[in-house]
Amino acid sequence: MEKKIPPIPNILAIEKMSQSEFDEEFFAKCCPIVIKNAMTDSQAFREWDLGSLKGRFGNENTVVGFSNNGIFDPRENKISYERMSFAQAIDKINGEDGHRYYIQRHSLIDNFPELLDELPTPEWIKDTDIIRSTNIWIGGGGCITPLHYDTFQNFFIQLSGKKKFTLFSPYDSEILYPDSNPIFPYISKVNIENVDHEKYPLFREAKKYELILLPGDLLYLPAYWWHQVASLDVSLSVNFWWRRFEFVEEPNILSYNVNQVKSIINFFLGQGLSINHTNYEGETNLLKACDSGHLAIAQALLELGADPSINSTKYQNCNALDISKIRNNEVLMDLLRRNL
Numbered sequence: 344m345e346k347k348i349p350p351i352p353n354i355l356a357i358e359k360m361s362q363s364e365f366d367e368e369f370f371a372k373c374c375p376i377v378i379k380n381a382m383t384d385s386q387a388f389r390e391w392d393l394g395s396l397k398g399r400f401g402n403e404n405t406v407v408g409f410s411n412n413g414i415f416d417p418r419e420n421k422i423s424y425e426r427m428s429f430a431q432a433i434d435k436i437n438g439e440d441g442h443r444y445y446i447q448r449h450s451l452i453d454n455f456p457e458l459l460d461e462l463p464t465p466e467w468i469k470d471t472d473i474i475r476s477t478n479i480w481i482g483g484g485g486c487i488t489p490l491h492y493d494t495f496q497n498f499f500i501q502l503s504g505k506k507k508f509t510l511f512s513p514y515d516s517e518i519l520y521p522d523s524n525p526i527f528p529y530i531s532k533v534n535i536e537n538v539d540h541e542k543y544p545l546f547r548e549a550k551k552y553e554l555i556l557l558p559g560d561l562l563y564l565p566a567y568w569w570h571q572v573a574s575l576d577v578s579l580s581v582n583f584w585w586r587r588f589e590f591v592e593e594p595n596i597l598s599y600n601v602n603q604v605k606s607i608i609n610f611f612l613g614q615g616l617s618i619n620h621t622n623y624e625g626e627t628n629l630l631k632a633c634d635s636g637h638l639a640i641a642q643a644l645l646e647l648g649a650d651p652s653i654n655s656t657k658y659q660n661c662n663a664l665d666i667s668k669i670r671n672n673e674v675l676m677d678l679l680r681r682n683l
């Protein structure tokens with residue numbers, strides 16, 4: 344099988360990052376990055392820990408995931424859910440069997456709305472971006488979330504304890520053996536702690552990236568990057584899942600048909616974004632789709648009313664038809680002529 348080139352040699356950790364650096368170097372290139380001590384000024388970082396949260400919310404009811412082997416894999420009913428008080432849950436997580444208990448992905452707005460004001464939204468999320476959810480993760484040392492990907496952009500913040508992330512690029516998706524069960528295509532069949540190379544021979548070709556997130560660190564994890572996450576000790580984290588209406592770069596979009604792309608676009612339109620939304624360089628999604636030759640995306644955008652006459656300053660005032668001519672893409676040219 345042809346080996347695709349991984350997009351980056353290493354995942355970098357930096358101290359500071361401007362908006363344009365994030366947009367151009369990491370978001371646009373679908374490239375993860377760790378920002379050290381990004382959240383150390385926040386009230387959440389200073390004040391939240393298992394003890395203080397237990398003091399504030401101890402009497403509330405919560406649902407805790409239980410997994411006998413500490414691997415929180417939703418397939419084959421390996422996780423059961425137990426209802427208990429938040430104080431009891433924290434005691435279990437702090438106890439000897441802590442790796443078996445995980446308050447996993449609890450939405451802050453639904454469970455702890457008062458905490459939302461204590462944690463600033465990461466500064467690189469723009470007003471026009473859509474935050475899907477902000478979640479809290481509290482688990483004992485040894486909890487593992489197995490290798491999977493999500494379809495949202497992710498800012499993952501470590502508040503206390505350490506977490507090890509093992510990442511693989513979306514370019515390696517095929518050799519990570521996505522589950523053939525249509526409910527779990529986003530989870531890998533490979534147990535990366537103990538790989539069965541006979542069963543999964545191509546896995547050897549996949550490029551693995553490992554990093555440890557320390558308290559105060561923030562990881563930008565682009566949509567579709569595969570990740571396994573292990574708590575190295577009792578851990579408290581929060582993450583923001585979000586989307587930007589510049590979906591042309593999302594790796595899996597190329598396999599979508601027009602109707603599937605339309606449903607993604609409709610999601611954004613439902614959030615109040617314009618079909619002619621432009622990015623920081625003045626490009627519309629239609630211009631970007633034509634520049635990259637993505638026919639299904641261009642067709643879906645046009646069917647939903649995108650304006651093909653908008654010019655891009657980035658391409659010397661070309662519109663979508665001009666760009667398709669430069670790229671010599673007859674099929675797109677034909678589609679655009681019919682819509683101009």
Ligand SMILES: O=C(O)CCC(=O)C(=O)O
Nearest residue numbers: 480488493497499572582
């Ligand atoms: O921290 C974990 O256990 C998993 C986090 C995760 O999968 C995510 O943020 O997408």
